[in-house]
Amino acid sequence: MAEPLLIKGCRIVGSSQGTCLSDILCQDGVVTAIGQGLSGEGGALLEARGLIAAPGLVDMHTHLRDPGQTQKEDIGSACAAAAAGGVTSLLAMPNTEPCADEPSVLRYVAEKSRPTGLHVYPAAAATLGRRGKELCDFMLLACGGAAAFSDDGSPIESAGMMLAAMKAAKRVGRPLISHCEELTLAAGGIVNEGDVSRALGVGGIPAAAEEVMAARDLALARAYGLPVHIAHISTAGTAALVRAFKRLGAPVSCETCPHYFSLDESLALSRDADYRMNPPLRTKADVGAIIEALKDGTIDCIVTDHAPHTAAQKADFETAPNGVIGLETSLAAGITFLVRPGHLTLAQLIEKMSASPARLLGIPAGSLRPGAAADIVLFDPDEKWLVEPERLHSRSKNTPFKGMTLYGRVKCTVASGRVVFNTLI
Ligand SMILES: [Zn+2]
Numbered sequence: 001m002a003e004p005l006l007i008k009g010c011r012i013v014g015s016s017q018g019t020c021l022s023d024i025l026c027q028d029g030v031v032t033a034i035g036q037g038l039s040g041e042g043g044a045l046l047e048a049r050g051l052i053a054a055p056g057l058v059d060m061h062t063h064l065r066d067p068g069q070t071q072k073e074d075i076g077s078a079c080a081a082a083a084a085g086g087v088t089s090l091l092a093m094p095n096t097e098p099c100a101d102e103p104s105v106l107r108y109v110a111e112k113s114r115p116t117g118l119h120v121y122p123a124a125a126a127t128l129g130r131r132g133k134e135l136c137d138f139m140l141l142a143c144g145g146a147a148a149f150s151d152d153g154s155p156i157e158s159a160g161m162m163l164a165a166m167k168a169a170k171r172v173g174r175p176l177i178s179h180c181e182e183l184t185l186a187a188g189g190i191v192n193e194g195d196v197s198r199a200l201g202v203g204g205i206p207a208a209a210e211e212v213m214a215a216r217d218l219a220l221a222r223a224y225g226l227p228v229h230i231a232h233i234s235t236a237g238t239a240a241l242v243r244a245f246k247r248l249g250a251p252v253s254c255e256t257c258p259h260y261f262s263l264d265e266s267l268a269l270s271r272d273a274d275y276r277m278n279p280p281l282r283t284k285a286d287v288g289a290i291i292e293a294l295k296d297g298t299i300d301c302i303v304t305d306h307a308p309h310t311a312a313q314k315a316d317f318e319t320a321p322n323g324v325i326g327l328e329t330s331l332a333a334g335i336t337f338l339v340r341p342g343h344l345t346l347a348q349l350i351e352k353m354s355a356s357p358a359r360l361l362g363i364p365a366g367s368l369r370p371g372a373a374a375d376i377v378l379f380d381p382d383e384k385w386l387v388e389p390e391r392l393h394s395r396s397k398n399t400p401f402k403g404m405t406l407y408g409r410v411k412c413t414v415a416s417g418r419v420v421f422n423t424l425i
């Protein structure tokens with residue numbers, strides 16, 4: 001029996017418009033009571049002093065880099081970053097070294113993450129080595145702990161192979177996550193194709209590289225009644241496609257990342273590789289369309305696509321690998337760019353960052369009520385803070401929000417009733 005944890009005086013997101021203060025009692029990893037004047041004898045006490053309490057965030061798109069690239073990040077440093085960002089559950093993408101296309105890699109991730117106290121769900125590759133040629137054994141991997149399947153980092157180039165993967169994922173009851181990129185269109189590109197790629201004199205990645213692949217997968221989902229989840233959507237065209245196929249009844253869902261609703265391609269003019277990721281930052285019009293798609297429910301969830309790279313790897317603008325970190329800035333970016341301008345309510349933002357991805361993954365997370373897992377984030381939505389990369393917990397510092405002042409600061413994170421991050425005094 002773990003000792004109880006009592007959180008005193010918080011405002012629960014989405015309830016009674018947060019006007020009244022509540023206490024939350026946690027015992028043995030579960031929320032046992034929410035109300036006023038609760039007591040938790042003999043247990044730990046957290047004085048929340050009016051902070052917002054929300055269900056721990058669920059990031060269904062994280063690159064842990066472990067096994068194989070621990071100079072960039074390892075499971076311990078990624079989970080420290082997650083806890084500092086209010087994330088208590090995360091889906092670990094399989095493009096590690098070795099690739100998570102066999103159960104031993106899934107086991108390694110599950111075992112190494114256990115001491116962190118966070119809920120780390122490994123995703124398995126859909127094809128062997130993520131090469132797109134031969135389907136993995138979905139049943140073996142699902143039994144071995146795969147919470148989802150994806151070749152993320154690479155698209156599945158063949159439509160026939162994609163269809164086979166969608167069928168296999170449905171058979172084992174796990175989501176299939178599609179990284180949409182038509183490689184012959186994206187070839188050689190490092191930023192969005194258009195004014196910025198021309199000004200920089202570098203190759204561009206056209207919006208169509210994402211959209212033609214998304215259109216293919218959405219059409220397969222509709223034609224065969226097979227679910228697919230489109231990863232990291234970044235363009236107005238992809239948002240319109242997902243909206244249209246949802247209206248047609250296709251069993252599809254999608255996600256975007258904070259950088260696609262807040263930043264645009266003009267940042268790349270600085271020739272700083274921390275503004276390079278795949279898909280790339282797009283135009284201001286795309287940013288507006290992503291926000292609209294978040295507002296009208298076309299985009300189901302917000303994920304980080306946390307992709308650490310060392311400073312040395314990011315030093316050269318043109319040859320640096322794609323990707324940015326995001327676990328410690330996602331909530332603040334959502335508050336700053338979606339809630340404060342009035343695009344989403346705080347409760348809607350939290351839904352897209354917890355309940356919605358939890359539902360898609362079928363995991364016990366994303367709610368804050370008696371009987372739910374005691375995964376809780378306490379934050380001050382009004383506190384301003386400067387993003388200083390060297391102060392972040394991730395081993396890599398490649399954040400595109402560096403030097404920006406964001407609103408919304410995580411103060412304490414609880415996972416399974418245990419405090420995993422705490423700056424409360
Ligand atoms: Zn991807």
Ligand SMILES: [Zn+2]
Binds near residue numbers: 061152153
């Ligand atoms: Zn990714």
